[in-house]
Amino acid sequence: MERNYELLKSVLSVATHTYQEELMINFIENWLVENNLPYFVDDMGNIYVTKQTDQNIKFFPCVVSHTDTVHNIDTINIRETILPNTQNIMKPSLNAFNNEGKPTGIGGDDKCGVYACLELLKELPNLKAAFFVSEETGCYGSRSANKSFFENVGYAIQFDAPGNRMITEISMGTRLFELNGDFHKITSNILNEEFNGTGEYGSHPYTDIYALKHLFDFSCINISIGYYRYHTRNEYVVIEDVYNGINVGKKIIEGLSYKKYKYLPDSNYLFNTKKQF
Numbered sequence: 001m002e003r004n005y006e007l008l009k010s011v012l013s014v015a016t017h018t019y020q021e022e023l024m025i026n027f028i029e030n031w032l033v034e035n036n037l038p039y040f041v042d043d044m045g046n047i048y049v050t051k052q053t054d055q056n057i058k059f060f061p062c063v064v065s066h067t068d069t070v071h072n073i074d075t076i077n078i079r080e081t082i083l084p085n086t087q088n089i090m091k092p093s094l095n096a097f098n099n100e101g102k103p104t105g106i107g108g109d110d111k112c113g114v115y116a117c118l119e120l121l122k123e124l125p126n127l128k129a130a131f132f133v134s135e136e137t138g139c140y141g142s143r144s145a146n147k148s149f150f151e152n153v154g155y156a157i158q159f160d161a162p163g164n165r166m167i168t169e170i171s172m173g174t175r176l177f178e179l180n181g182d183f184h185k186i187t188s189n190i191l192n193e194e195f196n197g198t199g200e201y202g203s204h205p206y207t208d209i210y211a212l213k214h215l216f217d218f219s220c221i222n223i224s225i226g227y228y229r230y231h232t233r234n235e236y237v238v239i240e241d242v243y244n245g246i247n248v249g250k251k252i253i254e255g256l257s258y259k260k261y262k263y264l265p266d267s268n269y270l271f272n273t274k275k276q277f
Contacts, residue, residue, distance in 0.1 A: 018068040047131040059154030062128040065113030066135035071105035086163040095236040108227025108237040113159035142208035154260035159225040164241040168222035170203035171210035175265040177219035183261035219261040
């Protein structure tokens, strides 16, 4: 599937900072209207989308991202460059500068996730998406997630990890899916194939699915979406890694299908923080 490069650059060009997310919220809303996708926005600014072409769907996959970044509001001029990926291979990339030529931080964390969700909403026939505000300071948007929206969600995939090989299994000490359960077996087979056996499950800091796991009983996972040097002014995005992250997410959805993968985490689980698969 050919990806929309101009959309990627447009998303990355939107200035957004925690509690100053109006421009990104408006951008997403305008895109949803243009693409005739039904959605609603809650009082916090969280956006919830449901695309349904098959009325027999009982449980939806849900893709997740957040609308804030850590970077201050500034003019963002996207520049094309060549920078290294996780394997230290030089790849076509994008970074950002203001009108004075100073690096601003491109905000791939988590604008790349926003872009991934939009691309999958365009491409897949039945899908839910949640765009949460104010993740960077404590998942405030997702902690107040709309419960009725998630009643028929079977599992959630977040696109909010750096690089191109990271998979979150544990977030802030909370297990996101059952080890060796159906969810894990299906996703592992896909990830092993897509990452050629070089990916790593890991224990990582919080992101929105951490909050969702404390609110709901469906399995969750978070995967790399191609941003590097995150939370710095020199943050950049490797284009190929963004596209590959979306493709992996799509294949996971195709593999898991429209089922619910129920999991309630065991708070006593002890985790080996770096396990290769």
